[in-house]
Every structure is written in C-alpha cells, then in structure tokens.
C-alpha cells in the first residue's frame with residue numbers, strides 16, 4: 001500500500017485539513033441505468049421511490065455527463081479521476097494498474113475504511129480497499145459467483161442485486177465505528193441481458209409501456225455512424241436479451257414495437273430491484289442513527305438508450321447515454337430538494353470524495369470537487385462546456401465509430417474521426433471522417449444534424465476552436 005506521504009507528497013500529513021467530523025460516504029452505482037428511468041428525473045415509464053428520496057432530501061444534478069459512455073472506461077474515470085487517454089482505460093479490454101494511486105487509496109490515506117462490493121469490471125483485482133467482494137467481469141444475475149479477497153471464487157444463492165445489497169449491509173454492520181467509511185456498492189443491474197429478480201418478474205405484465213418519441217428514428221441526415229451501429233431494438237437483440245423468439249413474420253417497425261415492450265419491461269424490472277436496495281441502505285442508516293453523518297450518492301456508470309433513436313446500449317455522445325443520473329444526499333449541506341443545473345462530470349467524483357474526506361485534491365486529478373455545489377455555492381468560474389471521447393471504434397459488438405466532441409449548455413459538436421488509433425478493443429478498419437452539430441435548444445432530441453446549415457457556421461467555428469483547447473487542456477491528442 002502507498003503511504004500517505006507517497007500519496008500526498010506535497011503536503012504529507014498536513015494534507016488533512018482539521019475538521020470536527022468527517023462524513024461517511026456511500027457511493028451506490030448501477031450499470032446502464034439511464035436518468036429517464038428514474039421518476040425524480042421525470043421518467044414517464046417507471047417509479048423509483050427510494051432513489052427519489054435522495055432527490056427530495058438532497059441534490060439532484062440535472063446535467064451530469066460521462067466523459068466516455070461505456071462501462072470499464074467510466075469505472076476507470078471513477079477510480080483515477082483521469083480521462084481515458086491518461087488512465088489508459090479506454091476500452092472494455094483495458095485494465096486498471098493496481099500499483100498506481102487510486103480513489104480508494106486516497107480515501108484510506110485520509111483515514112477512511114474502504115470497501116468495494118459488486119461489479120468492479122476493471123480486470124485486475126481491486127487495491128486500496130480494506131474489504132472487497134466483486135463479480136468476475138460482468139457477473140451473473142442469478143446465483144452469481146463472487147471473487148473474495150483471498151482470490152477464491154465463491155457461488156452465492158440468490159439474485160445479484162439483492163446479494164450486493166446484503167453484502168453492503170453486512171459490511172456496514174461489521175465496520176470499525178472509530179473511523180469514517182467509504183463504501184462503493186456497485187450493482188450489475190440493469191445491464192444487458194436484463195434478467196429480473198423473482199420479486200418483479202411479473203411487474204408491468206399487463207401494461208403497455210409508453211414508447212419514446214424517437215423509437216422509429218431512421219437517422220436521416222445523421223453521420224454514417226448512426227446507421228453503421230448495431231444496437232437496434234428488435235433487429236439487433238438476441239434471444240438471450242428477449243428470452244423468447246419474436247412472433248413469426250414480424251419485421252421492421254412491427255418487430256421493433258414488439259421487442260421494445262419485451263426489452264424495456266425486463267430492464268425496468270431490474271431497475272426496481274436496484275431501487276429497493278437503495279431503500280434498504282437508507283433504512284439501515286436511519287436505524288443505525290448515522291443518516292446525518294453519511295453522504296449517500298446514486299449514480300450509473302453511464303446512461304442508456306431506452307428505445308431512443310430506435311436503440312438499446314450506449315457509447316454515442318448523444319444525450320440519452322452521455323447523461324448519467326447523480327443524486328446526492330448530505331444532511332446539513334445545501335437545501336433538501338435542490339436541483340443543480342451546473343455541468344458536472346463523472347471526472348469530478350474522485351476529487352469530490354477526497355475533498356469531502358478533508359484531504360487536498362491529488363495533483364493529477366482532472367476534475368473538480370462538487371463539494372461547493374452541494375453546499376449551494378457553485379464557483380463563479382465553473383465549467384460551461386465538456387469534452388467527450390469514445391475510443392472503441394466499431395469494437396465490442398455494437399459497431400459504434402470512435403468519436404470525440406464538445407458539448408456546451410446549448411450546442412453539441414461531434415467528430416467521428418474514422419480510425420481505431422491503436423485502441424485495444426477497437427476494430428482496425430477506417431470509416432469516413434464526419435461531423436455532426438446539434439442545437440439542443442431547438443432540437444433537444446438531436447434529430448437534425450445542422451453541421452452544413454449556413455446559419456450555424458460561426459458557432460461551429462467557435463466550437464472547433466474550443467474542442468482543440470479542451471483537448472490541449474486535458475492532454476489528449478487530436479486524431
């Protein structure tokens with residue numbers, strides 16, 4: 001383990017600012033849970049009462065984005081505070097370096113006891129945790145195997161989401177009460193293949209879930225990347241996804257309509273168990289009398305297409321999967337029921353944890369602490385735009401073209417640069433470089449690529465300059 005002096009070389013022991021009492025932190029993360037399947041975010045298709053409690057009693061961030069919308073790289077950002085090109089975790093195949101500093105090691109050095117329970121998905125075993133129990137890779141929904149700290153693989157009877165809830169509560173009940181704690185509770189759900197638990201297998205059985213406005217989007221005018229991708233509801237779903245064959249003869253939009261109902265119901269059933277297990281943690285904190293001393297965070301590793309643009313999955317810089325839910329309850333800090341509209345990133349989470357632990361931000365971390373935002377005091381110079389990059393170029397089975405771009409509060413500029421650029425999980429095949437531009441105030445569903453519209457040429461020129469500035473600022477290399 002790295003010593004505190006090694007982790008905080010500039011400040012050593014002085015890095016820990018004197019604070020009367022430091023908060024516990026429970027970071028609950030799910031996998032592929034889009035904001036628009038949370039009622040606090042205005043979901044039209046489900047209710048999530050326990051996650052909503054965090055919004056009612058804390059802060060809901062309305063504009064939280066990921067820097068690379070896919071599982072392993074997003075977890076890399078969380079554990080390092082670095083963009084994918086600097087952490088080296090650019091694709092699903094890349095692993096975290098167990099010997100380098102990470103978020104958990106910084107929390108340990110700050111005097112926290114640390115635990116990681118559930119889906120880790122960073123290839124090498126966790127370091128920096130006093131306790132961990134993780135799923136191997138994606139893990140299974142039913143009777144899953146977990147990897148224990150001694151390296152053994154042990155099978156547990158039950159439903160994965162409930163087991164991760166059980167293990168989290170069990171660890172909390174056995175914790176060292178003389179120290180604050182930092183626990184990462186990472187659910188597998190509602191990741192593909194969307195297998196519901198026994199409690200909710202019949203939920204929504206006799207109802208029709210409303211379809212998204214863009215379920216039958218044909219991607220007209222968009223870059224070739226949209227058409228090239230393989231994540232169409234119906235056409236690109238497997239039998240494992242749908243658990244049955246489509247009715248014979250069904251094709252085109254009729255197939256999509258049918259498959260959407262099958263897929264979204266299973267997805268939402270999985271979400272319901274996640275919500276229950278958020279509730280169990282909140283109940284535990286109440287019963288234990290430590291709710292006021294504990295920050296509870298709910299987040300997903302990225303968003304997801306819920307039939308939007310005709311798709312399932314993620315990866316694109318489009319809103320549905322660029323956005324991720326972020327709800328934070330920190331009693332006594334900020335007003336309950338606050339909706340924060342500042343632009344925040346998953347890049348900010350690591351520095352936020354360290355800041356809330358009373359330690360100085362590690363010099364290498366690229367994000368900003370959200371602590372002032374949680375206290376209702378957004379700094380005057382807070383970011384007004386964000387940089388995104390997806391690296392897997394046609395890899396990972398969904399054939400999404402590598403791209404990068406910039407998003408402001410109103411506009412979005414995306415560049416599909418057409419090459420794999422030596423990324424491990426990518427397919428070595430060129431595609432034509434292409435641009436997309438959206439005015440999200442006029443076109444919030446991103447249906448009209450206005451890149452060639454003369455009216456926007458000045459804005460697009462400014463955004464191109466800004467994109468180059470952001471790449472330089474974050475030490476990335478343009479294609």
Ligand SMILES: [Ca+2]
Nearest residue numbers: 031032071301
């Ligand atoms: Ca994910």
